[in-house]
Amino acid sequence: MKAHPQTWLRSDKNGLYCKPLAAYIDPVTPVQRAIITHGHADHARPGHSEVYATPQTLDIMRIRYGDDFCERSVPMAYSEEKVLGEGTLRFAPAGHILGSAQAVIEACDYRVVVSGDYKRHFDPTCTAFDVVKCDVFISEATFGLPVFTHPPIEREMQKLLDSLALFPQRCHLVGVYALGKCQRVIIALRELNYTKPIYIHGALINLCKYYETQGMILGELIPVSSVENTKTLAGEIVLAPPSALNDRWSRKLPNVMTCMASGWMQIRARSKQRRAELPLIISDHADWNELIQTLQDINPDELWVTHGREEALVHFAKTLGFKAKALSLVGYEEDANS
Amino acid sequence: MQAFANLVDKLYFINSNNVKATLLKEYLRTTPDPERGWAVSAIAGTLDFQFFKRKMIKDLTIGRVDPVLFDLSYDYVGEMSETVSHLWREAENDPPPLKQVPTLSNIIGTFKSGNQVQNAQFLTQLLNKLNASQRWALLKLGTKGLRIGVSARFLKKVLAEYGKENNPDVTLEDIERVWHAIKPPYIELLTWLDGNGELPDVSDRVVFQPVMLAHPADDGVLNTILPDKFRAEWKFDGIRVQLSVSENGRALYSRTGDDISYSFPDIVENLNYQDINGVFDGELVALEHLDCKDSKIEKNADIFVISKVNHTTSVTIGSFNNLQQRLNKKKPSKKLISAYPVGIILYDCLFLNGNDLRGMMLDQRMQQLSSWYTQQTFSFLFLSRGIAFENLQELSEIRSNVTRENSHYVEGLMIKRRSSTYVAGRPKGYWYKWKRDPLLIDAVVMYAQRGHGIRSSFYSDFTFGCWHGQQLLPICKAYSGFTDEELKALDKWVRNNTIGRFGPVKDVNKTLVCEIAFDSIHKSNRHKSGVAMRFPRVHRIRWDKPAEEAETITQLLQLVSG
Numbered sequence: 001m002k003a004h005p006q007t008w009l010r011s012d013k014n015g016l017y018c019k020p021l022a023a024y025i026d027p028v029t030p031v032q033r034a035i036i037t038h039g040h041a042d043h044a045r046p047g048h049s050e051v052y053a054t055p056q057t058l059d060i061m062r063i064r065y066g067d068d069f070c071e072r073s074v075p076m077a078y079s080e081e082k083v084l085g086e087g088t089l090r091f092a093p094a095g096h097i098l099g100s101a102q103a104v105i106e107a108c109d110y111r112v113v114v115s116g117d118y119k120r121h122f123d124p125t126c127t128a129f130d131v132v133k134c135d136v137f138i139s140e141a142t143f144g145l146p147v148f149t150h151p152p153i154e155r156e157m158q159k160l161l162d163s164l165a166l167f168p169q170r171c172h173l174v175g176v177y178a179l180g181k182c183q184r185v186i187i188a189l190r191e192l193n194y195t196k197p198i199y200i201h202g203a204l205i206n207l208c209k210y211y212e213t214q215g216m217i218l219g220e221l222i223p224v225s226s227v228e229n230t231k232t233l234a235g236e237i238v239l240a241p242p243s244a245l246n247d248r249w250s251r252k253l254p255n256v257m258t259c260m261a262s263g264w265m266q267i268r269a270r271s272k273q274r275r276a277e278l279p280l281i282i283s284d285h286a287d288w289n290e291l292i293q294t295l296q297d298i299n300p301d302e303l304w305v306t307h308g309r310e311e312a313l314v315h316f317a318k319t320l321g322f323k324a325k326a327l328s329l330v331g332y333e334e335d336a337n338s
Numbered sequence: 339m340q341a342f343a344n345l346v347d348k349l350y351f352i353n354s355n356n357v358k359a360t361l362l363k364e365y366l367r368t369t370p371d372p373e374r375g376w377a378v379s380a381i382a383g384t385l386d387f388q389f390f391k392r393k394m395i396k397d398l399t400i401g402r403v404d405p406v407l408f409d410l411s412y413d414y415v416g417e418m419s420e421t422v423s424h425l426w427r428e429a430e431n432d433p434p435p436l437k438q439v440p441t442l443s444n445i446i447g448t449f450k451s452g453n454q455v456q457n458a459q460f461l462t463q464l465l466n467k468l469n470a471s472q473r474w475a476l477l478k479l480g481t482k483g484l485r486i487g488v489s490a491r492f493l494k495k496v497l498a499e500y501g502k503e504n505n506p507d508v509t510l511e512d513i514e515r516v517w518h519a520i521k522p523p524y525i526e527l528l529t530w531l532d533g534n535g536e537l538p539d540v541s542d543r544v545v546f547q548p549v550m551l552a553h554p555a556d557d558g559v560l561n562t563i564l565p566d567k568f569r570a571e572w573k574f575d576g577i578r579v580q581l582s583v584s585e586n587g588r589a590l591y592s593r594t595g596d597d598i599s600y601s602f603p604d605i606v607e608n609l610n611y612q613d614i615n616g617v618f619d620g621e622l623v624a625l626e627h628l629d630c631k632d633s634k635i636e637k638n639a640d641i642f643v644i645s646k647v648n649h650t651t652s653v654t655i656g657s658f659n660n661l662q663q664r665l666n667k668k669k670p671s672k673k674l675i676s677a678y679p680v681g682i683i684l685y686d687c688l689f690l691n692g693n694d695l696r697g698m699m700l701d702q703r704m705q706q707l708s709s710w711y712t713q714q715t716f717s718f719l720f721l722s723r724g725i726a727f728e729n730l731q732e733l734s735e736i737r738s739n740v741t742r743e744n745s746h747y748v749e750g751l752m753i754k755r756r757s758s759t760y761v762a763g764r765p766k767g768y769w770y771k772w773k774r775d776p777l778l779i780d781a782v783v784m785y786a787q788r789g790h791g792i793r794s795s796f797y798s799d800f801t802f803g804c805w806h807g808q809q810l811l812p813i814c815k816a817y818s819g820f821t822d823e824e825l826k827a828l829d830k831w832v833r834n835n836t837i838g839r840f841g842p843v844k845d846v847n848k849t850l851v852c853e854i855a856f857d858s859i860h861k862s863n864r865h866k867s868g869v870a871m872r873f874p875r876v877h878r879i880r881w882d883k884p885a886e887e888a889e890t891i892t893q894l895l896q897l898v899s900g
Contacts, residue, residue: 145411147414248795269415275353315407
């Protein structure tokens with residue numbers, strides 16, 4: 001029987017609930033059945049009974065939370081389709097990080113695509129975003145303001161190499177999120193022929209190793225903890241999670257130039273807050289133009305906008321003639337993995 | 339323009355002064371004249387005009403950006419120039435595109451000669467041509483809002499460092515001396531710094547003369563103080579200034595060589611070189627007119643009443659707070675000037691009637707100064723009188739008596755060797771400042787923030803509060819006074835006692851008391867506590883003291899003087 005998704009897809013305190021599939025998408029609390037779009041901690045949490053996700057996302061959850069992160073995991077490769085309750089589920093690539101997916105749900109004669117986090121910029125660490133035609137497209141809007149236009153990553157990495165050339169005595173400490181951003185930054189450096197070892201914080205090691213098992217070539221990586229005399233890191237590139245940038249961990253590094261790789265670095269006040277001396281605008285999310293382009297490519301009957309700056313995207317989609325509204329989700333951290 | 343925008347962008351984010359200096363020197367080395375001189379001027383804030391008003395930017399932006407999106411973006415970014423620099427889009431009826439990005443010199447020249455309509459057109463063309471960070475630099479520059487953490491003083495230091503690399507004789511004093519006599523794009527100066535020319539000749543212009551500075555007096559020095567060797571004077575609580583008047587012009591400079599004449603037309607515009615011709619060193623202070631029956635006068639008549647024999651009203655020194663109302667005002671209103679009158683207490687003289695006195699001994703200079711002083715009639719000029727004393731003990735008593743009762747008039751004593759010539763910089767053994775003992779209060783740590791540069795991983799910037807009933811009100815911020823060991827201990831304490839955060843600011847348990855030292859305290863309606871302190875610093879950490887025993891706002895108000 002035909003029923004509009006607004007009657008069977010809603011957000012509650014646990015997250016976005018899909019009634020025909022009896023499943024939550026990226027729930028923030030432990031639930032019976034969870035569909036997980038990608039491995040970032042604010043989307044993939046431990047403790048669910050049943051988890052549907054791509055094999056890479058499940059691997060990442062296992063690395064982060066241990067083998068018992070859920071009771072039963074169901075790996076689904078891109079485009080594999082499963083009947084779930086009174087509907088079907090399949091995953092389409094989202095281009096956000098390794099294993100990231102859009103959830104394509106068909107039920108009650110409607111097709112809904114939940115984008116998860118996504119981007120359209122080229123990224124060698126993951127499969128490119130797939131445009132899936134649908135009735136309702138649920139888009140993220142982390143960077144949903146026209147002030148956000150992300151430059152090509154090569155340009156930003158060249159800024160880092162230029163700074164290294166101008167300040168060869170300074171240890172260039174780059175804040176990167178452990179999953180996705182870190183590996184993307186390493187590969188971009190390698191593509192610019194940076195062949196020296198790259199030094200990494202302990203929190204980045206396991207995920208880098210995992211990316212290597214997935215066929216990515218990251219070059220020589222040396223854990224900072226294995227460097228006997230940290231003074232020798234002057235003039236080297238060190239990667240660390242953002243929380244370590246201005247904290248005790250970095251005190252042992254010599255003459256630090258603080259760099260931060262994030263889409264938020266486009267805004268000066270954000271960079272200042274982070275005390276980034278060299279802001280690198282690198283994002284794994286769609287910027288404003290990509291959000292609009294995606295909307296036009298998919299051309300859905302309806303756009304629902306979730307976590308981020310919904311208001312601007314909803315407004316602009318309406319001026320383009322789309323039916324659009326904000327879908328308020330709970331518990332997503334704005335700053336966690338951007 | 340690209341190189342300039344690039345430089346400005348980097349300087350904006352960098353915290354380290356060494357790195358800023360390296361970037362600036364690199365720019366000076368690789369950029370031709372007059373481009374680099376205009377950049378120096380833009381950064382030092384010596385461009386004397388606005389290219390365009392904020393309203394022009396706004397008017398041009400409206401119409402090419404959806405107003406709802408503009409408002410949402412502005413609300414998020416929080417700053418107009420940055421919002422516009424990201425949102426700017428080319429529009430259909432725009433003037434023809436520029437073939438290339440013009441040079442900074444070209445941009446300045448075009449705006450300077452253009453009228454309102456032409457400038458709006460040119461601005462549109464520029465914004466179309468530039469990228470976001472270049473647009474930001476242009477908009478900030480054009481509205482004279484280029485704040486990138488580089489002061490004029492720092493820039494001059496960098497210029498001196500740059501010059502030294504080519505010519506070891508270059509000094510900061512040279513640059514300060516010529517700075518106000520030369521104009522952007524500073525071609526002569528930069529050529530000299532490159533090692534290819536002479537120091538610009540400024541003998542026919544009014545210039546700042548580098549000043550002589552004092553060392554703090556320690557016990558070793560104090561024990562050598564004898565009245566026949568040293569002259570004692572009050573160290574007044576104002577700002578150090580240099581007054582320069584000759585047939586070439588007139589100016590009032592701050593101690594760092596910034597021309598502050600515009601803030602004090604009530605002084606500068608009354609000077610004429612027929613009546614006053616020289617370079618004078620002194621303290622700019624606020625004045626307060628006194629009722630002659632005021633008991634204050636009788637009490638301290640010999641020190642603080644600085645009225646003159648030929649003057650009918652008596653005046654005394656006003657508080658530093660009053661003086662502050664007059665500082666950094668580009669165009670002070672008549673009302674402000676009459677509400678907060680100012681004067682200068684002269685205490686040295688570098689040039690007088692065309693003669694250079696700097697090579698003379700202090701006593702001789704003071705003699706010349708005071709004999710000239712008795713002849714002149716300017717009501718806003720005063721003379722610093724020597725304090726008679728027999729020995730150190732007497733001087734010490736004078737200092738402690740007066741500073742206790744009148745803490746807002748004076749900061750302490752100056753002790754100057756009678757035989758000292760006037761030497762720029764901080765020569766050893768000549769001048770000493772003997773500041774009064776600081777005031778002390780116990781206050782509670784309320785919030786903590788990380789420091790800058792080498793301290794960026796430490797919680798080193800603290801907000802302190804005192805009790806107002808059951809509530810703590812912030813009274814000051816302090817980031818110095820503790821040892822490195824104490825800083826580590828404070829940092830650890832903050833990490834273990836954080837109860838919340840507002841952006842970069844940590845809210846902490848209100849349990850730790852510190853003894854705060856400060857120079858003086860004034861009433862202030864800007865702060866909730868109603869007081870403002872001068873130079874607060876941490877004197878001691880009182881790990882032992884319970885928070886409820888910290889001072890109250892009422893106790894604090896009793897320390898307010900004047």
